[in-house]
Amino acid sequence: MSAAEIPSDFLPPPVVKGRGAIGSADNRYEKLARVALDDGWTPEEVPPLRTEVSFDRSKSIIVQQTALDLPFSQSLNVYRGCEHGCAYCFARPTHAYWGLAPGLDFETKLIAKPDAPRLLREALRRPRYTVAPLALGTNTDPYQPIERGLGLTRQVLEVLAEFDHPVGITTKSALITRDLDILAPMAAKNLVRVAISVTTLDRTLARELEPRAATPSRRLEAIRLLTEAGVPVAIFASPMIPGLNDAELEAILAAGAEAGARWASAILIRLPMEVAPLMEAWLRQYRPDRADRVLSLIRQCCEGQLYKAKPGERFRGTGPVAEMIGQRLRLARLKLGLDTPVWDLDCTRFAVPPAPADQFSLFS
Template sequence: MNDLSHVRQGAFAPGNRADVADALMVESGLRIEVDRRRGRGAGINTSGRFEPVTRSTEDDGWNSLEDLPPFKTEVQVEKPRTIIARNDSPDIPFDRSVNPYRGCEHGCIYCFARPTHAYMGLSAGLDFEARLFAKPDAAKLLERELAKPGYKVKPIAIGTNTDPYQPIEKEWRIMRQILEVLKAADHPVMIVTKSAMVLRDIDILAPMAEKGLARVGLSVTTLDRKLARLMEPRASTPEKRLDAIRKLSEAGIPTSVLMAPVIPALNDHEIERVLDSAKAAGATEASYVLLRLPLEVSPLFRDWLLQHYPDRYRHVMSLVRSMRDGKDYDADFTKRMKGAGPYAWQIGRRFDLAAKRLELNTNRRALNCDIFVPPLGTGVQLSLL
């Protein structure tokens, strides 16, 4: 789809360099053919930002592009030395996390984790969705790190970067192995996912929840199935996510709803509906994050917006920049999650009022960090004392 009629009709703000770049990107043919990326979120696959050259596909006049294969999911094994990642970000409510996978097959176009694929020499676009890395030793590494002398217990967050229940988890089952280690050690865990596959592990999560060790958050971005399929092509449908909230809650597992991201003029009108539906399903907590467009995510999202909602392009990006000090993104810790300005304030106020009306976030309980027992399993070095 390289039709630039919407450009001529005023979809772009005059003089905006990002808008002009979008027009040139579409016109130059950088967008991958639909048949090659069917079922994927990104429309482009530009080289990573650390690469010395930029590559793009061009037809040589002999219809050569028709011979290129579609993007298929490929999984490579990654062998990290450690598995617990630490952070000291003041706007994040946890200081440690575990990522079973690198890259995510869900293909959410807005995913802020996309730029991390550049560290592997790959694109944040289609490569992020199709060229994945699995960490099969994650459970063993976690067991070893939890057993280290002096380890101080705090909840481990999983799903904060890429989804631990993305489709390849069905085969690799790395997340389940991690939960088995945490359950055996009575270690608290917080999970965020867009997948109903989390229901598979209720047999582990329910006993942990009884001890105050587990909490699950389902990300519900929209209730519109068409929008969800375009934005999050391989994630569970909104109905299945709400059903997962219901079944987790019925199993006694504290469950929350995360509306992330809130995108102005695209899904922000659904704030109240999403919270109403999640509350009816059994959620007890709710939170949101404003759309974040760091590094390569910005051109990916803008290309997606041009492809699927060209009539809204100018309005959406204008509102985004109004909440980001005139930029596509502001990494300031005090602003990156919620934005700034009148429109950002309005979104926050609406969310808070809806949550208060539904009595969400009224009885938050900290996870139990007092019953942890260090592992003594295979691969754990015993003390010499």
């Protein structure tokens, strides 16, 4: 729809308190698009949206990864959608596969996998299973708010600990410290690594950009508590959004190093499919004075587009702006002692424990 085709009574997407997406962002598979019009009865304030949780009865739980630019070969996600509501979340388009909108639906209509612990245990017992570090939090956060009640991530960790299976966890939630009783013993066996994502140290920006995620100070405190418990931690200054939070890169890494992080990384913002218009709407709402500048800088990192999917370049971008961020990351890592790799986990300890119905060997 061109500017000339926009009706005079067009109603801008609503801002919902406590949610990150501006509007719903129609599912790309739908044949029809909806345009809201002002009929004079629109309330001044949109009421809060409640989180709805449905359940997915998947028959498998481990996903094999084939992308060459990923540091892991298999992953597991116990939730679809994420209540953190990060406006920039690259995983939003996956909600379209389920007939849901990548906008507000992604953060309010969640899907949990209650069979995940059982399916994982069955997968690890298969004779042909080949052990490799399992990544949690690759698509949606395993410690998002509904985990507090459902506890599926904790149950998955209990299974992994039972098998002495290595795992890497990425989160922006302080709830991970709840599971220190599992993580600390696993860390002592070199079976676990954790990455805490800190996008900004500015509490106001964090609240607007990631409305239901832990505050920056709580994430740094989680790094400290994990480190004190012997769990190796990396700090991810991600995503880096040129013109919005990239000036904080060194400060974020310094705060992580002070809290005990041993390694650091940063990933350029990724805006695939429906995420690009959602992020633009967020910028127009919360940072209208710099929206055009931020979008221009992102395009300069993606060969004129808002997203570049090419493996090997999608995480870091190309061009002078992206190269400068990468150089600053390398120098800061070296200066702060955050250049120690932490993802070399021990796969030799993996062992299938006896099942309750197994008989003991006569000669054991």
